[in-house]
Amino acid sequence: MKEVVGCGIDIEEPARFRKKIPLPGQNTGFSDLVYTDCEIERNLRFRPDLSFPLGFSCKEAFFKSFGLSWTNSSISWKDIELLFADADDLQNYTVRLSGYAKEYYREKKCRCFESFLEYNAAYVLFQVVLLS
Amino acid sequence: MNMGKITANTRAEVKDIVYSFFSEECEFDLSKINDDTNIISDLEGDSLMFLELIEIFKKKYNLSLELKTIAKYIVRHPVDTIGQLIDTQMLMIEHENNIINL
Numbered sequence A: 001m002k003e004v005v006g007c008g009i010d011i012e013e014p015a016r017f018r019k020k021i022p023l024p025g026q027n028t029g030f031s032d033l034v035y036t037d038c039e040i041e042r043n044l045r046f047r048p049d050l051s052f053p054l055g056f057s058c059k060e061a062f063f064k065s066f067g068l069s070w071t072n073s074s075i076s077w078k079d080i081e082l083l084f085a086d087a088d089d090l091q092n093y094t095v096r097l098s099g100y101a102k103e104y105y106r107e108k109k110c111r112c113f114e115s116f117l118e119y120n121a122a123y124v125l126f127q128v129v130l131l132s
Numbered sequence B: 001m002n003m004g005k006i007t008a009n010t011r012a013e014v015k016d017i018v019y020s021f022f023s024e025e026c027e028f029d030l031s032k033i034n035d036d037t038n039i040i041s042d043l044e045g046d047s048l049m050f051l052e053l054i055e056i057f058k059k060k061y062n063l064s065l066e067l068k069t070i071a072k073y074i075v076r077h078p079v080d081t082i083g084q085l086i087d088t089q090m091l092m093i094e095h096e097n098n099i100i101n102l
Helices: A014-020 A029-034 A038-046 A049-065 A097-105 B009-023 B047-060 B067-075 B082-101
Strands: A004-012 A082-086 A093-097 A112-119 A124-131
Touching: A004 A014, A004 A049, A014 A082, A029 B047, A038 A049, A038 A082, A049 A093, A049 A097, A049 A112, A049 A124, A093 A097, A093 A112, A093 B009, A124 B067, B009 B047, B009 B082, B047 B082, B067 B082
Parallel strands: none
Antiparallel strands: A004 A124, A082 A093, A112 A124
């Protein structure tokens, strides 16, 4: 039987990200701090107005599920990636953990996670439940 | 150390940027912000604002700063108030990634 190891939820306003969306080939300082090159490349193809805030929301949700933040752990924003596969369906995504996020996930004996995202023009939301 | 980036006006500049930033982002009366204002409980500041500020200062002062370095410093020297944020920012401008060695 799966046990819940942690859970996290985050909500963001897409309007706050409008000025942070990089132009192709020219990353903003903010995008460089938070997103990997792979995320930036895909987000620019797949609804950047939503994919960038959803990516940030995903990262925050995972931090919360770990009970940590980027200021009190070695986990980097870039250790958690939300990768979209389809511009027409933002529900078609994968989450990739690497670095210290992956290490911490294993230390917590997580076997899998369940996630959920939702969005409208005003808000995006990402939720994750870590399971052992 | 980057003493070349620090002038007599730097602290006043940093303070002005920080006060204005939070006043605008948090829709908070600028005249009510002071160095003792708590970023989270008074202004409802969040990670996104903090990252935006880092970006602003990196650009303005052409700083070589890694997020992990900032994070490691903040773990040892928590930033709760506007005044503490200004002090930390001054150290970042002065020392950049060497802030971790303070």
